[in-house]
Amino acid sequence: MAENGFRISKTPVWKKLKEHAEEMKKPEYHLKHLVQQKGRLANFSLKNVDFFYDFSRQRVTEKTMDLLFELADTADVHRKYRAMAEGQKVNVTENRAALHTAARSFSSQSILMDGKNVMGEIDAVRRQIRAFSEKVHNGTLRGSTGKVFRHIVVIGIGGSYLGTEFVANALFAFADKGMELHFLSNVDSHNFETIKTKIDPESTLCIVISKSFTTVETMANAMQMKAYLSSCGLDAMKHCVTVTSKGSPGDKGEESGIETFHMFDFIGGRFSVTSAVGGVPLSLYLGYDRFDRFLEGAREVDIHTKYAPSPENIPLVSALIGIWNNNFLGYQAQAVIPYASPLSKLAPHIQQLNMESNGKSVTINNYDLDNSSGVIIFGEPGTNAQHSFFQLAHQGHPFPIDFIGVVSPQYPEGRCRPHGVSNHQELWANLISQATALAVGKDAEEKTRFFQGNRPSSTILLNDLSPANVGRLLAYYEAQTVYKAFIWDINPFDQFGVELGKTIANDLRKEIVSRNTNDGHNFKHMDEITRFYLERLFAGKLPE
Numbered sequence: 001m002a003e004n005g006f007r008i009s010k011t012p013v014w015k016k017l018k019e020h021a022e023e024m025k026k027p028e029y030h031l032k033h034l035v036q037q038k039g040r041l042a043n044f045s046l047k048n049v050d051f052f053y054d055f056s057r058q059r060v061t062e063k064t065m066d067l068l069f070e071l072a073d074t075a076d077v078h079r080k081y082r083a084m085a086e087g088q089k090v091n092v093t094e095n096r097a098a099l100h101t102a103a104r105s106f107s108s109q110s111i112l113m114d115g116k117n118v119m120g121e122i123d124a125v126r127r128q129i130r131a132f133s134e135k136v137h138n139g140t141l142r143g144s145t146g147k148v149f150r151h152i153v154v155i156g157i158g159g160s161y162l163g164t165e166f167v168a169n170a171l172f173a174f175a176d177k178g179m180e181l182h183f184l185s186n187v188d189s190h191n192f193e194t195i196k197t198k199i200d201p202e203s204t205l206c207i208v209i210s211k212s213f214t215t216v217e218t219m220a221n222a223m224q225m226k227a228y229l230s231s232c233g234l235d236a237m238k239h240c241v242t243v244t245s246k247g248s249p250g251d252k253g254e255e256s257g258i259e260t261f262h263m264f265d266f267i268g269g270r271f272s273v274t275s276a277v278g279g280v281p282l283s284l285y286l287g288y289d290r291f292d293r294f295l296e297g298a299r300e301v302d303i304h305t306k307y308a309p310s311p312e313n314i315p316l317v318s319a320l321i322g323i324w325n326n327n328f329l330g331y332q333a334q335a336v337i338p339y340a341s342p343l344s345k346l347a348p349h350i351q352q353l354n355m356e357s358n359g360k361s362v363t364i365n366n367y368d369l370d371n372s373s374g375v376i377i378f379g380e381p382g383t384n385a386q387h388s389f390f391q392l393a394h395q396g397h398p399f400p401i402d403f404i405g406v407v408s409p410q411y412p413e414g415r416c417r418p419h420g421v422s423n424h425q426e427l428w429a430n431l432i433s434q435a436t437a438l439a440v441g442k443d444a445e446e447k448t449r450f451f452q453g454n455r456p457s458s459t460i461l462l463n464d465l466s467p468a469n470v471g472r473l474l475a476y477y478e479a480q481t482v483y484k485a486f487i488w489d490i491n492p493f494d495q496f497g498v499e500l501g502k503t504i505a506n507d508l509r510k511e512i513v514s515r516n517t518n519d520g521h522n523f524k525h526m527d528e529i530t531r532f533y534l535e536r537l538f539a540g541k542l543p544e
């Protein structure tokens with residue numbers, strides 16, 4: 001593999017940041033001092049598009065930010081972002097554009113890809129989704145025995161469901177269409193069996209979501225669900241629709257069910273929740289108008305992201321701080337801790353978005369990366385996280401945290417005020433306290449009660465969890481992800497790393513099929529360890 005060529009880690013500004021990181025280890029730069037600086041919050045926070053981003057508890061100074069903006073310029077990130085948003089084939093390894101931002105574009109302005117305006121087909125799919133969801137809601141479209149649909153089962157995995165699950169949970173308070181939404185993603189029968197106990201087959205509509213329509217888990221689950229519906233005496237295909245790419249096996253004939261909605265090869269799975277992947281289930285669950293509001297919020301952040309200069313550009317500032325923490329301060333993990341239970345499925349979505357996009361080892365020009373790209377993302381809602389892994393956050397190996405706060409609660413506050421405060425106020429007391437405790441720490445004679453502090457965090461504030469604000473949050477994380485990639489000069493839109501496991505599983509599946517069809521088939525030709533596991537699978541128990 002070529003060993004020379006442009007790498008951001010070989011630029012002068014990267015060297016300056018490395019030197020600066022050493023400087024930032026000095027005691028005077030401990031966060032307990034930085035947060036005391038006059039104007040610290042005003043100088044290290046941004047407010048735009050109804051989104052407040054506080055990075056005052058990040059281990060940065062004005063000099064740090066100046067160097068990071070120089071890094072962004074060196075990486076030419078604004079040109080790269082515009083190239084992506086304007087339809088250039090930035091996904092060079094798959095020779096594709098990456099136009100997830102087009103899925104929520106409303107302007108009449110064309111977005112050309114290969115000289116063709118993609119907005120025509122995007123608008124057509126949005127109109128198709130609106131019309132379909134209205135027919136389901138007004139009872140024009142019913143199950144094969146005439147019952148109205150009340151259960152929506154999304155059958156898909158990875159980007160074909162994670163973003164939708166995050167948004168559906170976030171907007172639970174708006175789900176007033178009488179629909180229950182279920183997610184059948186894992187091939188483990190438990191997922192299918194538990195959903196079976198919750199649905200009424202006659203009023204169930206399955207949405208099989210798969211760009212390729214070859215993903216083994218999704219195809220297996222779709223077959224299981226269709227077999228189950230048929231066993232209930234139903235015409236299964238009158239209880240299914242598909243969301244898939246044009247020309248896939250799910251785009252025609254028997255497989256497509258009542259209707260097919262197209263997803264496009266220029267929108268990657270983990271970036272697809274604002275396309276039909278999220279549009280069909282979310283319009284059924286929330287109503288198309290709320291899905292529209294969600295798209296508008298995402299759109300506002302896209303416009304901000306594309307045009308705001310670096311110092312005011314919230315996703316870019318956040319991406320730069322993420323790189324500062326990862327590549328210069330040495331943190332290898334990043335937590336997303338929303339102090340809002342409706343955001344409980346945000347971290348699983350952000351895991352795929354970040355780790356499948358940026359967990360790479362070569363640059364976009366195929367040079368070895370000699371800096372890590374991508375961090376381990378995890379998270380749980382607060383205050384639960386405080387009773388789970390915050391011991392380590394405070395006194396163990398540190399990791400940066402993105403806190404998320406929602407100013408207005410989704411539910412009216414009752415008159416009951418345990419300890420003199422409402423639950424929402426209690427939630428906020430903890431949101432505020434945790435970021436402070438992590439930054440400032442606490443001295444103590446007894447070592448076990450000493451808090452080192454100097455543990456960085458950012459806090460994102462949203463006015464409320466409206467469809468538009470959830471759209472803003474989604475677009476913020478998508479933009480942060482791609483800006484990080486543009487700085488590292490990697491391709492965030494391919495995912496060859498998922499292929500090897502699938503290939504080995506395909507070979508094992510053939511062995512299992514052979515044994516299923518011929519009891520005499522043995523695994524003596526397999527390596528010892530693989531043989532042990534296959535024999536356990538068929539023995540149905542551990543060795544005596």
Ligand SMILES: O=P(O)(O)OC[C@H]1O[C@](O)(CO)[C@@H](O)[C@@H]1O
Nearest residue numbers: 158159160210211212215269498
């Ligand atoms: O939509 P498909 O083709 O079933 O793929 C499902 C998921 O599998 C992956 O291809 C690999 O994890 C993801 O990128 C994608 O979201």
